[in-house]
Amino acid sequence: MTNRTRNTGALGALIGNNTSLNSDRKWALIASYACLIVFVIFFLCPPFYMLITSLKTNAEIADLSTNPWIIEQGLTIEHYISLLTETAFLTYFKNTVIVAFFVVLITMVISVLAAYALSRLGFWGSGVIATGVFLVYLVPDSLLFIPLFKIVGGLGLLNSYWVLVLVYPTLTVPFCTWIMIGYFASIPKELDEAALIDGANHMQMLLRVFIPVALPGLIAATIFAFTVSWASFLYPLAYIYSDNQMVLTVGTVTTLIKGDVFHWGGLMAGALLAAAPPVILYAFLMDYYIAGLTSGATKG
Amino acid sequence: MVDSSKTLGSSQPIRRGSLYIFLRQRSTIAFMMVLPLLLIIGCLVAYPFFYSIYLSTLNKAETAFVGISNFLFLFKRETFWMVVQQSVTFALIAVVFKALIGFIAAHAVNNIPSKGQRKWRGMMLVPWVIPPALSTLGWWWLFEPTYSSFNWILEALGLSAIPWLSDTFWARFSIILVNVWVGAPFFLIMYLAALKSIPEDLYEAASIDGASAWQKLIHVTIPMMRNIISITVLFSIIVTFANFDIVRVLTQGGPRNSTHLFASYSFRVGIESGDIPLGAAVSLFMFPVLAVLAFIILRNVRQRTVNI
Amino acid sequence: MADVTLTNLHKRFDRTEAVSGIDLEIKNNEFVVLVGPSGCGKSTTLRMIAGLEEVTEGEILIGGELVNDVPPKDRDIAMVFQNYALYPHMTVFQNMSFGLRLRKYPKDDIKKRVEEAAEVLGITELLNRRPKQLSGGQRQRVAMGRAIVRNPRVFLFDEPLSNLDAKLRGQMRIEIKRVHQHLKTTTVYVTHDQVEAMTLADRVVVMNAGLIDQVGTPGELYHSPRTRFVAGFIGSPAMNFLDCELSELDGGLVVKVGSELSLPVSSGRLERYRPYVGKPLTLGIRPEHVTEERVDRDGVSLSVDVDFVEPLGMETMVYFSLAGEALCGRVAPELNPQPGQSAKVCFDTEQIHIFDRSTDLAL
Numbered sequence: 029m030t031n032r033t034r035n036t037g038a039l040g041a042l043i044g045n046n047t048s049l050n051s052d053r054k055w056a057l058i059a060s061y062a063c064l065i066v067f068v069i070f071f072l073c074p075p076f077y078m079l080i081t082s083l084k085t086n087a088e089i090a091d092l093s094t095n096p097w098i099i100e101q102g103l104t105i106e107h108y109i110s111l112l113t114e115t116a117f118l119t120y121f122k123n124t125v126i127v128a129f130f131v132v133l134i135t136m137v138i139s140v141l142a143a144y145a146l147s148r149l150g151f152w153g154s155g156v157i158a159t160g161v162f163l164v165y166l167v168p169d170s171l172l173f174i175p176l177f178k179i180v181g182g183l184g185l186l187n188s189y190w191v192l193v194l195v196y197p198t199l200t201v202p203f204c205t206w207i208m209i210g211y212f213a214s215i216p217k218e219l220d221e222a223a224l225i226d227g228a229n230h231m232q233m234l235l236r237v238f239i240p241v242a243l244p245g246l247i248a249a250t251i252f253a254f255t256v257s258w259a260s261f262l263y264p265l266a267y268i269y270s271d272n273q274m275v276l277t278v279g280t281v282t283t284l285i286k287g288d289v290f291h292w293g294g295l296m297a298g299a300l301l302a303a304a305p306p307v308i309l310y311a312f313l314m315d316y317y318i319a320g321l322t323s324g325a326t327k328g
Numbered sequence: 329m330v331d332s333s334k335t336l337g338s339s340q341p342i343r344r345g346s347l348y349i350f351l352r353q354r355s356t357i358a359f360m361m362v363l364p365l366l367l368i369i370g371c372l373v374a375y376p377f378f379y380s381i382y383l384s385t386l387n388k389a390e391t392a393f394v395g396i397s398n399f400l401f402l403f404k405r406e407t408f409w410m411v412v413q414q415s416v417t418f419a420l421i422a423v424v425f426k427a428l429i430g431f432i433a434a435h436a437v438n439n440i441p442s443k444g445q446r447k448w449r450g451m452m453l454v455p456w457v458i459p460p461a462l463s464t465l466g467w468w469w470l471f472e473p474t475y476s477s478f479n480w481i482l483e484a485l486g487l488s489a490i491p492w493l494s495d496t497f498w499a500r501f502s503i504i505l506v507n508v509w510v511g512a513p514f515f516l517i518m519y520l521a522a523l524k525s526i527p528e529d530l531y532e533a534a535s536i537d538g539a540s541a542w543q544k545l546i547h548v549t550i551p552m553m554r555n556i557i558s559i560t561v562l563f564s565i566i567v568t569f570a571n572f573d574i575v576r577v578l579t580q581g582g583p584r585n586s587t588h589l590f591a592s593y594s595f596r597v598g599i600e601s602g603d604i605p606l607g608a609a610v611s612l613f614m615f616p617v618l619a620v621l622a623f624i625i626l627r628n629v630r631q632r633t634v635n636i
Numbered sequence: 637m638a639d640v641t642l643t644n645l646h647k648r649f650d651r652t653e654a655v656s657g658i659d660l661e662i663k664n665n666e667f668v669v670l671v672g673p674s675g676c677g678k679s680t681t682l683r684m685i686a687g688l689e690e691v692t693e694g695e696i697l698i699g700g701e702l703v704n705d706v707p708p709k710d711r712d713i714a715m716v717f718q719n720y721a722l723y724p725h726m727t728v729f730q731n732m733s734f735g736l737r738l739r740k741y742p743k744d745d746i747k748k749r750v751e752e753a754a755e756v757l758g759i760t761e762l763l764n765r766r767p768k769q770l771s772g773g774q775r776q777r778v779a780m781g782r783a784i785v786r787n788p789r790v791f792l793f794d795e796p797l798s799n800l801d802a803k804l805r806g807q808m809r810i811e812i813k814r815v816h817q818h819l820k821t822t823t824v825y826v827t828h829d830q831v832e833a834m835t836l837a838d839r840v841v842v843m844n845a846g847l848i849d850q851v852g853t854p855g856e857l858y859h860s861p862r863t864r865f866v867a868g869f870i871g872s873p874a875m876n877f878l879d880c881e882l883s884e885l886d887g888g889l890v891v892k893v894g895s896e897l898s899l900p901v902s903s904g905r906l907e908r909y910r911p912y913v914g915k916p917l918t919l920g921i922r923p924e925h926v927t928e929e930r931v932d933r934d935g936v937s938l939s940v941d942v943d944f945v946e947p948l949g950m951e952t953m954v955y956f957s958l959a960g961e962a963l964c965g966r967v968a969p970e971l972n973p974q975p976g977q978s979a980k981v982c983f984d985t986e987q988i989h990i991f992d993r994s995t996d997l998a999l
Contacts, residue, residue, distance in 0.1 A: 052541070056439055056541070057439065057440065059436075060435070060436040060437075060439035060440050061436075061440065063432055063433065063436040064433070064436045064437065064440070064448050064452075067429065067432075067433050067436070067452055068448070068451050068452060070509070071451065071452050071454055071455050071509065071512075071513070072451060072454060073470075074455075074463060074466040074467055074470060074509070075454060075455075075458065075463070075466065077466060077469070077470060077477060078465075078466040078469070081469065089475070092474070092475070095480070096475065096477035096480050097477060097480075097481075137364075138364040138365055138368065139365070141361040141362070141364065141365075142361060142362045142364070142365035144361060145357075145358040145359075145361035145362045146362065149354060149355070149357065149358035149361070151354070151355040151358045151359065152355065154358070154362075157362060157365075157366070159626065160369065161365070161369070162626065162629070163622055163626065164369050164373050166563075166566055166618065166621075166622045166625065167373060167618070168566065168567065168570030168591075168614075168618070169570075169572070170570045170571075170572045170590070170591030170594070170595075170611060170614070171377075171380075171570065171611055171612075171614055171615065171618065172373065172376045172377060172380065172611075173595070173599075173611075174380060174383065174594065174598045174599070174604055174607045174608045174611055175376035175377070175379040175380040175383055175608060176372070176376050177598075177599065177604070178379070178383065178604065179375075179376060179379065194372070195372060197368050197372070198368060198369075198372045198373050201365060201368055201369075202369075205365060216719060216721065218717045218718070218719055218721035219721050219723065221686075221688050221708075221715070221717070221721065222715070222717060222721040222722075222723075222782075223723075223734075224687075224688065224707075224708045224709065225686060225687075225688075225708045225709060225713065225714065225715050225735070226709070226734050226735035226738055226782075227709035227735055227738040227739055228709075228738055230357060232738060236734075237723060240723075240725040240726075241723070241724055241725055243725070255457075258459060259459030259460065259461070259462075261459070261460070261461040261572065261573045261576070261577075262572045262573070262576075262591070262595070265576070265595075266595065266599050276459075276462075277459050277461040277462060278461075280461075280462060280465070281461055281462070281465060281577055292469055292472075292475075295465065295469070296465075296466065296469065299462040299463075299465045299466060300462075302459070302462055303457075303458040303459055303462045303463070306457055306458070306459065307454070307457050307458060310453070310457045311450075314450060314453065318517055318521070321517060321518075322517060322518060322521035
């Protein structure tokens with residue numbers, strides 16, 4: 029009886045406070061939006077400024093008397109045109125596409141096969157390998173670029189973009205395997221058994237059941253592999269020095285800067301164009317990637 | 329009955345045999361499927377690691393074994409100790425701010441009506457999507473001594489210009505700023521996912537128990553997110569500690585080597601100055617730190633899977 | 637169409653033995669239900685028949701052919717899983733036809749078979765939907781459809797109804813029965829629900845701790861359980877058990893439960909029971925045989941103190957204590973027993989079961 033009265037008392041207090049609860053909520057909402065606006069300004073300011081710069085004339089960029097944050101003397105796309113016609117930008121672009129394509133292909137084949145074996149064909153040592161894969165994922169590129177420099181030099185691959193196709197999988201395969209293990213492990217065992225009874229062999233099971241069912245994971249892993257091979261900077265900087273073998277990140281940062289005269293407009297145009305493919309990819313497939321990062325894998 | 333068990337016994341070896349073959353086939357298939365992965369890890373991760381240790385024991389021309397004298401040489405260099413100190417403080421400060429911004433931003437996103445959440449989240453993930461080497465180029469332009477548009481704002485507000493990249497303190501500050509800018513969205517994603525996975529009825533129960541918003545944060549939200557917070561922080565320490573792109577593009581280690589991290593310093597020594605053994609020695613110093621962090625992460629991940 | 641024979645079947649996992657020697661003959665076209673509590677080895681037995689688990693020892697024959705080393709796809713069986721196991725990325729049509737497509741059946745034949753099966757199950761309208769868009773009962777039908785289209789020699793069901801709510805379970809039970817009557821395929825069905833077992837089966841196999849306790853028609857299991865376990869497992873509410881003793885009285889026998897109750901043994905059972913006089917025994921009697929006094933029945937009446945009652949409308953369950961045991965009886969609602977009051981109940985002496993306490997076997 030006492031319990032009951034105490035409960036209604038608490039509930040009554042809650043109902044009595046209703047108006048203040050509502051105003052609390054309103055203030056929390058206002059504070060949230062204020063935070064978000066500050067953060068979005070912080071996060072979007074550099075890309076915005078890059079875009080503004082890339083659309084200004086050289087004269088306006090050099091003119092210290094104008095407001096650098098807005099375009100006052102007319103919009104121009106001359107930087108983009110000269111980037112595409114007068115520089116090796118398109119070569120870099122082509123090289124990057126080739127590298128990314130092969131890295132994604134190699135990565136997905138290796139990690140899907142490995143993840144299938146590790147998650148379904150439990151064999152002696154599979155647990156150790158799965159742990160090892162996770163640990164290798166934690167190895168940063170800056171730990172091994174020096175011995176790899178010697179090794180690829182010994183293979184005669186230095187200064188060729190094929191060296192990147194060889195070394196990038198060390199960065200992509202462990203994480204993609206880890207994601208795919210997570211997705212495959214979440215497929216109920218009964219589905220394999222149904223497929224087994226339906227008459228599927230290992231390859232059919234993988235291609236016609238596992239891969240379609242784990243498609244979101246596959247997409248997440250593909251995006252990851254693509255992003256890594258598009259954005260890596262250290263390996264190409266260390267291993268490639270010729271213009272015709274260069275990829276976008278290093279090419280834009282090093283060779284578009286001509287001597288001491290910085291062509292800021294062109295440089296920003298190059299950086300934006302080089303960043304466009306991953307940005308566009310994310311715009312469409314962000315949800316898959318985030319799901320892959322946060323659920324398929326406990327770390328990202 | 330006795331007879332039948334005898335015949336069963338005699339037929340058993342045959343069945344055992346075929347079962348054995350079946351199991352062997354299965355693990356052979358499994359092994360073939362894992363082999364490419366093992367080759368990559370073995371040839372391009374494990375072997376280079378040991379090769380790196382070997383390299384670090386050679387002289388500059390790689391003609392003679394010099395033992396640990398490369399390491400001893402580094403210990404005597406003031407620059408090296410500055411790199412150690414800078415790497416540690418940089419990683420810790422940057423991660424703290426990334427975690428803080430990520431935490432606040434995740435709460436802010438989670439607080440607003442779910443209709444607009446995707447849009448806000450999408451805008452805040454932009455820094456994380458642009459290749460860091462390229463976005464750092466944009467920052468470099470923002471910090472440019474003559475044309476710095478940050479300084480333009482400061483001067484418009486009546487303040488004095490800041491030597492962003494030429495002064496040791498401000499250069500270190502700038503590196504951290506850019507790193508926080510690049511890395512905070514990752515924390516936002518992880519924390520947002522963790523927030524969304526906390527069941528709503530826990531908050532309702534806390535409300536009925538009379539908890540204030542602050543108490544809910546301390547007693548419900550943070551304990552429920554603890555594991556993902558620690559894993560994300562540890563992981564980010566590794567990535568930040570081993571960072572290369574930002575320093576390389578923004579300051580190239582300057583002014584006077586004061587912003588070098590292990591990665592950029594070993595690149596300078598090993599690739600640019602051509603002393604590969606010394607460069608290998610520098611990068612190997614990262615290993616103990618990474619190993620300890622990796623060990624703790626692995627333990628956390630295991631715990632998490634056990635708990636689930 | 638085929639019969640299935642299990643001979644001395646064993647399954648060991650690492651240390652534990654899940655199935656410890658099963659012999660069973662399932663006749664062509666028969667509907668056999670394996671029933672038992674969880675962990676009794678019934679699912680493992682089914683999975684060995686399907687080929688999803690290796691046989692540790694013993695033999696499985698399907699249609700007279702030894703299939704121990706035959707992979708599942710070549711056993712010509714079909715299986716319906718507890719969680720349906722439908723391929724989430726395929727439509728109902730694709731789900732049902734997957735096995736046929738893997739076996740390279742001609743396109744027209746596949747279409748004809750799927751449409752026929754869909755007709756039988758009443759899911760023709762659903763053929764283009766995906767599993768996510770279906771209700772639990774519809775998914776269950778699709779899972780059955782997938783099994784039917786191949787026209788296999790044996791159907792295997794692994795607790796197919798346990799994910800459905802009670803009402804739907806009743807409907808699907810009738811559906812499964814109807815399909816079996818239509819197709820007449822040998823069927824092995826696993827469940828832990830004795831009601832499902834009794835209503836579906838031609839013969840029920842009661843399993844306990846890796847062994848078969850009894851095989852029989854539902855009627856045989858109900859009326860003459862061979863062990864105390866079977867007696868307690870079949871029937872709801874469960875049979876009452878009381879420690880008892882047999883003693884001689886005037887050339888006949890009486891079952892004595894403490895000092896409170898003594899039931900005369902009917903003349904037909906005297907010879908069977910006589911050797912057990914004086915030994916520790918267990919008396920079993922179902923609630924439906926502990927009733928109000930009835931004119932048409934021989935019984936021993938007893939006045940008991942009612943602990944509590946469960947009125948169910950058609951009848952009323954009454955709970956009381958006797959010789960330190962809680963008992964349940966089933967009386968007409970008109971009797972209107974009340975907790976705390978006494979009521980007169982009658983034990984039907986024709987319907988008692990007696991088990992040897994040292995072996996738990998029925999006398």
